[in-house]
Structures are given as structure tokens and as C-alpha cells.
Amino acid sequence: MVKSFQGVREVPVKNGKDQKISVKDFMTVNVITFHPDDSIDHVIEVLTKKKISGGPVVDSTGGLVGMISEGDCLRAISKGQYTNTPRFPSPVSELMTKEVITMHPDMSIFDAAQEFLEMRIRRFPVVRNGKLVGQLSVSDIVRAMPKLKSATW
Template identity: 35%
Template sequence: MKTVAELLKSKVQHSQQVHTIEPQQMVLDALKLMAQMNVGALPVVLDGRVVGIVSERDYARKMVLLGRSSIGTPVSEIMSAHVITVTPQQNIDHCMALMTEGRLRHLPVVDNGQLLGLLSIGDLVKEAIAEQARLIEQLQQYIRGE
């Protein structure tokens, strides 16, 4: 199974840039950026370090349902401050277990306190399917005696 570093490397080849937001920026700015980049979450970064993550789910639960305004509310008020992160050395199985247990959709990848990338559940599912396809192909070759 691939490591997080290997998966990030393949994402970079497909020009997947990590978009971030700062805690003092307004929720409306976060929503605009998520819509523009077609992403469901943004790492909240201060001085290069991940201090939170803000998602569409945070917006729905902490803004819309409470009738709050996106214009005057800073991201820091609705972000999830307890962020589970992974390192580049960890493997995809570990990431999938973390996401399943924590009911997470996004995992920031951090090394020495610096954000390197962001993995989505879709990234992990795509890799799991590709890994299964590779295994099936190897087994079929073995059966055929190749």
C-alpha cells in the first residue's frame, strides 16, 4: 500500500494545489474560495501552521442553522480547531482508518509543522480501487502462469 508521500506526489502531478485560508478571514471568503476551487474544506493556516480546518459542514451547522452572517464572522469562530493530521510516512490504510473512526472527509498532511497537502476521502477511495485492480491483475497473471 502506498504512503501518503507517494499519494501526494501523484496528486501534484495532476496539479492539485492546496488552498488555505487564515483564521481572521471572513466565512464568506472561505465559502467563495471553496466554491471557486470546487473543494469541500480548507485548512486554516496561521504563520504556515495548520490551526484548524473549515468545511461546508462547519458552515451548515455553525452558521446557517444558527442564522449567523457569513460577512461579519471570522473563520476562527466556526473552524474545527482539533485537527487530525497525518505525516508523509504514514500509509493509506492508516489514513482510511483515521477517517472512518473520526468520520472525517479531509486529512491535512503535515511534516515538521508545515502543511504539505490535503487528502480527501475521494483520494483514498480512488487509491484503494487502483490497488485492488493492481492486485487482481497480478493474481490473473499468476493464474495464467505469466
Template identity: 45%
Template sequence: MGIKSFQGKRAEPEKIQSAPIMVKDYMSHSLITFGKDDPVINVIQALIKHKISGAPVVNERNELIGVISDGDCMKQISENRYYNIPIGDKRVGDFMEINVPTIDKNTNIFDCASLFYKHNCRRFPIIENGKLIGQISRKDILCAAMKLRAQNWHS
């Protein structure tokens, strides 16, 4: 006589229906920004003070014209060593990146994560009606993923 086991009808796994989590739910609205004529030394001081790695560069109409990062500042420091000047009086416009990918506030965070991977950048500015309205960072996406995990995957 063999051992038999009986299993009743299994319940269907519960499907979690939740609204898509969008960039607008996690983006930063209060941004530190710079103008193209700001001295790079001011950027370095702000990056250190606020513990950030970069910031958008805008014109007087709050339109995005570029991004300046800690890497851009490092380039300026490196170039000035040949003149024996640790940090010169160069302006943001001389070192900022102008080919900046932006993202729509209604992008799903999973799609945004893929875009971070594809573009290998640390932040995406968010534009609406031509104006800078916010920014999303890699860290913001990680926070969204952890919140989603806490809501859906109870340990």
C-alpha cells in the same frame, strides 16, 4: 468403474510483491488555505468555486491552526438567520475546528482508510516539521485503491 479425475501439482499462487502505497503518493500538495481573520464569505465563495468541502486554516508561518468546512459555514448561516442577515461578517477563527487530527505522509493508505472511518472526517492535513505540507482526502484514498486494483487484480 467410477470416474477418476487427475490433477497435477498446482502451481503456487503468484504473490504480488509491491511497495506499500503511502499517503505521500496520493496527497494533494497545492492547497487552498485560509487565515483565521478571513471572512467566512470568502470561504463559502472558494468552496463553491473549487468544488471542495473544506480547507486548512494556517498562520503566517504556514502552521496548521484549524480546518474550516462547509458544515462550519452552514453553522454561521444558521446563526445569522436570527438577525435577518443571510451571511454576516464573521471570521474563520470564529467557526473553524481547532481539534484537527493530522496524519504522517508515510502512513500506508490502508491505515489511512481506517483512520478516516475512525475519525469520521473528510480530510487529514499532513504536517512536517510543524508546517502544513499537504492534505489527503477520502477521494484520494479511493483513487489509490482503484489504482492498486488495476495493478493487481486484472479482470
């Protein structure tokens, strides 16, 4: 039996354009956000209703000022045990992460995947000119992979 090997062939992409593989093509744009003055009670309520584990904190102009997560809320709950407080009126600004690592919407989805692996973070806010434009999660990247053609690899 004779086998023929033709070597690596590039698969043509429809319309002659390279396939889009940037963060902006796969990020969530309708992001649930919080305000620095929101109470932790409010955050806990939203997180449980929406079944999410955190979100960006933005000021009145849409500028990113922090991130709030279930872990941050857990600190308030733990603190409430010692003060015998069933409610958590503390503002988000007291518990949020202020040093936030962001992604740019034009970043490659593959570079973003590497950032997730290196930083061990589950979500990154996507920012353009200091304004929140979306959010990219590990799930967004995983869901994006089947949509990519083999030619982009």
C-alpha cells in the same frame, strides 16, 4: 481432469523496489487554504467556486491552526437568520475546528484508510514538523487503489 495448484506466488515488482503506498504518494499538495482572519463570506465564496467542502486553516508561517468546513459555514448562516444578517463577516478563527487530527506523509495508505473509517472524517491535513504539506481525502484513497499492484495487498 487433473488440476494443479501451485500455491500463492509473489508477483515480482518492477525495478526490484516495493511499490510506494504511503500518504505522500496520493495526497493533494496544492491545497486551497484559509487564514484565521478570513471572513466566513470569503470561505463560502471559495468553497462554492472551487466545489470543495472545506479546507485547512494556516497561519502566516504555513502552520496548521484549524479546519473550516461547510458545516462550520452552515452554523454562521443559521446564526445570521436570527440576526437578520445577509453577510457573514465573522472570522474563520471563530468557527473553525481547532482540535485537528492530522496524518503524517509517511503513513501507510492502508492505515490512512482505516483512520477514515474509524474517525468518520472526509479529509485529513497532512503535516510534517507542524507545517501543512498536503491533504488526503477519502476520494484520494479510492483513486489510489487501481494504481496499486496486487503484490502490495
